[in-house]
Structure formats: structure tokens, C-alpha cells
Amino acid sequence: MSERLKNINKIDPIDAVLKTLQIKSTCYGRFEFTNPWGLEIENHSDHAGFFAVMRGSCWLEIKSLPNPIALSGGDLAVFPHGSGHVIRDQLGSSAITLDVLLKKNGHDAPVFHHGGGGALTMLICGCFAFEMHRTNPLLSALPEVIYVKGEDGRAVPWLETTLQFLAGEIGSQMPGSEAVVTNLTQILFIQAVRAHINSNESCNKKGLALALIDQQIGLALALMHQMPQESWTVESLAIQVGMSRAGFAARFRELVGEPPMQYLTRWRMHKAASLIQSGAKTISEISTQVGYEADAAFSKAFKRTTGFSPGEFRQNVSKFQREKA
Known part of the structure; x- marks a missing residue:
């Protein structure tokens, strides 16, 4: 057996598996929506996605979930399998598609605006692809959505710094900003997966996510x-x-x-x-x-x-x- 087995007690199972996640591409943006508003994201099985509520509140709806989820400042939702979803200020508000939003603002806009002029909700959104995601056993074990709830209108401390850096880099004209955003997105996803694995919601875990603990x-x-x-x-x-x-x-x-x-x-x-x-x-x-x-x-x-x-x-x-x- 390998000499590395001498350090068996130092092996972190979760760390060993999370190291297998490598992001190969990202797209991202900051959305500023005023009430009433709604946005529909189509299913993209070859990409994962996320959004974080930086200000305001909204509702998240996913077809496979029986009830919508109320989100407020500091909350993060991650979609490991690129599941389609709708976010809106109030249940029943009409929603435009992402394609329409991009055409309206321009694909390269630093900030995407939409809505009726009421109260402001600000989101950071992104999608990303993984290297060899179809064969990665950890990804297949993750739920349709990972929801990380904030505290008192702010992201939990271990997540807040990442989101602040990400918000600062999105739309930045600084050299290397795209590389920085890609690395921050990978950190954000790993933090969310780690939170899911370590959560007490064992009923929402399966396969590798359950076995790792x-x-x-x-x-x-x-x-x-x-x-x-x-x-x-x-x-x-x-x-x-x-x-x-x-x-x-x-x-x-x-x-x-x-x-x-x-x-x-x-x-x-x-x-x-x-x-x-x-x-x-x-x-x-x-x-x-x-x-x-x-x-x-x-x-x-x-x-x-x-x-x-x-x-x-x-x-x-x-x-x-x-x-x-």
C-alpha cells in the first residue's frame, strides 16, 4: 500500500470529494429589479446556476417543489443541475424570460434592469459548467436546489465575504476580472455544497452527500x-x-x-x-x-x-x- 496511507487519520472525506469539482466556464450578472417583476430561467441540464439576494426579497418557484420559497436579503439558491425556475417579487407577478431580459439590456451590460418602478430587489446571478460533469458522482447526488438562508437580512458569515467580492468583481473593468469571478464562483459553489452536506436535513440527502458524513x-x-x-x-x-x-x-x-x-x-x-x-x-x-x-x-x-x-x-x-x- 502507498506511503500516503500513513496519514490516513488526516484525510478529510468532504475535502477529498470537493476537490473533484472544477468549473470550466461562467456567465454572470447583477440584476436590479423594481416591483412588480418576474424572471423565468429555463432548464439547462449542462450548466449549474445560482442567485443571491443582496437587497430586497422575492419568491422562488420550481415545478418539482410543491410550495414556493420566500427569499430575502442574504439568501442563496444554487441549482446544481440547472433546473428551470421562476423568481418574482410577489406570487402571480408576470415573468419575462432571461433571453428577453438580455435583449432588453444588452448581453454585455454590467447591470440588468427590469420592473415597474417600485421597491428595489438586487440579485447576483450566474451559471457555470463543470469539467466532466456527466460522470462526477458528487454532482449526481445533489438535490435540485441547495438553499442557504441568510441571517438578519445578510448572508451567513462564511458566505458573506465571497458574495461581497463577487458583487465587486461583476461588471468590473479591471484586468483579470473574469478569472477572479470564475474562482469566486467555484468557492461559492463549494461552500454551498459543504453547507448541504453538513446540514441536519438528512431527508434531503442521498448517495454520496449522505455517505460523506x-x-x-x-x-x-x-x-x-x-x-x-x-x-x-x-x-x-x-x-x-x-x-x-x-x-x-x-x-x-x-x-x-x-x-x-x-x-x-x-x-x-x-x-x-x-x-x-x-x-x-x-x-x-x-x-x-x-x-x-x-x-x-x-x-x-x-x-x-x-x-x-x-x-x-x-x-x-x-x-x-x-x-x-
Whole structure:
């Protein structure tokens, strides 16, 4: 086993999984709406989205939720799967689409205005895409919306600084502002996911999001994620986390929703797909890095998961992403 296993007690399961989230693109804006107003955002399964209420209040409506959610200053809503939604000042106010708003203000406007001239609500909104989001096991385990409630009209302390920096950079003409916004968006999303994982709302958690807070299964997941090159077996993982083989296998399946080795293969293929996409390593090097001694065995597992051989995948990454959408 690797020398890194000597530091097993220092492994943070949540940190290990959150490191797999890499944002590749963003679009964003500051919206200033005056009552009455409404905005409809269509479903975009290839992008995640968010908005934060910086001032005022509004209602959030999602088709799959039975009741609308009242939002006020400091509240944050994140949509990991790009679910369509409507936000408005009052239930029943008419809503325009995002396309109409962009045409009305111009796509490159620093601030987007809309409404009837009444009380002001200010929002920071954005959408972003992830590297290899279709195969990332954490994203698939997240709910349709992550809602982080503010305190006394302001964002919670751990979120407020990020939002303040983000608000300052959006619309800025400073060199490098787009790179800053992309990094701040990644921080914001990770903060929201961390809040969801650590929340007491276990009924709203599933799969990986639920398993990560289990001390032993969370550690096993971190080992798989950080060291996919190791020759893991159900027994070796059980030993590392201090459980019997049978107890570990049953608990893992109960929380994650699939057997340990099946999950490990899925994670290895996600890691391999990311490495292939980067183009920095040969297929043989990637095979070894994700725990396969034989290139043929790796190629077979990869094709079974993605529908492409590693070589075909390297040439058809965009096609694979579209077919998985």
C-alpha cells in the first residue's frame, strides 16, 4: 500500500470529494429589479446556476417543489443541475424570460434592469459548467436546489465575504476580472455544497452527500478518491476504516446506493476521462494512474462505462458530453 496511507487519520472525506469539482466556464450578472417583476430561467441540464439576494426579497418557484420559497436579503439558491425556475417579487407577478431580459439590456451590460418602478430587489446571478460533469458522482447526488438562508437580512458569515467580492468583481473593468469571478464562483459553489452536506436535513440527502458524513464510509470514499491507483478490495477498504468486510459492504451499499467496487470503477473512469480530456498523459500512463496494471483491462472497463474506447473518447469528448445530457 502507498506511503500516503500513513496519514490516513488526516484525510478529510468532504475535502477529498470537493476537490473533484472544477468549473470550466461562467456567465454572470447583477440584476436590479423594481416591483412588480418576474424572471423565468429555463432548464439547462449542462450548466449549474445560482442567485443571491443582496437587497430586497422575492419568491422562488420550481415545478418539482410543491410550495414556493420566500427569499430575502442574504439568501442563496444554487441549482446544481440547472433546473428551470421562476423568481418574482410577489406570487402571480408576470415573468419575462432571461433571453428577453438580455435583449432588453444588452448581453454585455454590467447591470440588468427590469420592473415597474417600485421597491428595489438586487440579485447576483450566474451559471457555470463543470469539467466532466456527466460522470462526477458528487454532482449526481445533489438535490435540485441547495438553499442557504441568510441571517438578519445578510448572508451567513462564511458566505458573506465571497458574495461581497463577487458583487465587486461583476461588471468590473479591471484586468483579470473574469478569472477572479470564475474562482469566486467555484468557492461559492463549494461552500454551498459543504453547507448541504453538513446540514441536519438528512431527508434531503442521498448517495454520496449522505455517505460523506458517515465517519467510516466517508473515509473509504476519500481513500478511493485520493488514491484510485491503489489495488483496493472490499476487504482492504474495510480494514482501513475499521470494519468487518460484510459490515462495510452492506453499509456502503446502503448509503452510496451501489457496491464499493462498482463505485470505485465508476470513480476511476471519471478520473480517467478527466485525464484523457486534458491530453497531458498517454493512455498507458492514465491506466496506471487509475489502478489498472493492464491497458487492455482499463480500455475494456472504460468502454463499458462511456461507450468509447480511451482513444475514441479523446477524439470525441464533446460528443460524449452531449449524448450523456
